[in-house]
Amino acid sequence: MDKKTIIFNCGWELFNSKGFKDTNISDIAKMAGIAVGTFYNYYSSKEKLFFEIYMKENEKLKKHIIESLDMNQDPVVLVRQLVEQNISAMNSNTILKEWYNRDLFRELEQHYKEIKSGDDPIHSLYTELFKKWRSEGKIRDDVNDELLPAFFESLAYIDTHKEDIGLHHFPQLIQYLAEFIMKGLTDRQK
Structure with a gap:
């Protein structure tokens, strides 16, 4: 899978389990195995x-x-x-x-x-x-x-x-x- 798909899937999992408010970019990046800065290469915001x-x-x-x-x-x-x-x-x-x-x-x-x-x-x-x-x-x-x-x-x-x-x-x-x-x-x- 490419990084954007991994970020998407990790985001889906976290938003689904924790909701929008309790999910943050650092959690998504950690789960995706990427740096927070890399997240911003694919999405401008949560x-x-x-x-x-x-x-x-x-x-x-x-x-x-x-x-x-x-x-x-x-x-x-x-x-x-x-x-x-x-x-x-x-x-x-x-x-x-x-x-x-x-x-x-x-x-x-x-x-x-x-x-x-x-x-x-x-x-x-x-x-x-x-x-x-x-x-x-x-x-x-x-x-x-x-x-x-x-x-x-x-x-x-x-x-x-x-x-x-x-x-x-x-x-x-x-x-x-x-x-x-x-x-x-x-x-x-x-």
Whole structure:
């Protein structure tokens, strides 16, 4: 393995076991068998390494969730399960839980916005599911195809304002909002 991979793996292990705050560069360097100065040849800060690790962990989570869902079930149930699995994983994974760390999440959100690409697995999933549900007549006809993804993009916007809402309310709020959105989109009586 090259040094960057070793640093990444050691960082992952320490962030996973100790959390962001209690992990420092000297611990990572020691575990990697390198000098602290060598760390800086690959990462400009502990935060940069953590952000890279976070993004990989988040991508892995999203792929796992997508693989675990039955795409043929009721849209409301499917989205509820997707959101519940995401929140559960965020709360049980030491690295992903940092999304709720008041001292870190603003920087993490900014980093996420800067490098987030259009090939986000969850966004792609919603896009494909909306097409499928539209063809099966499960989505209201009065909501156009361009507006459909905006409903879930609005949840991401709310996510970046979780501190304003209250971190203690946030996970449950997202669950309810996703359910309400899906119930509204699948209400054929409109």
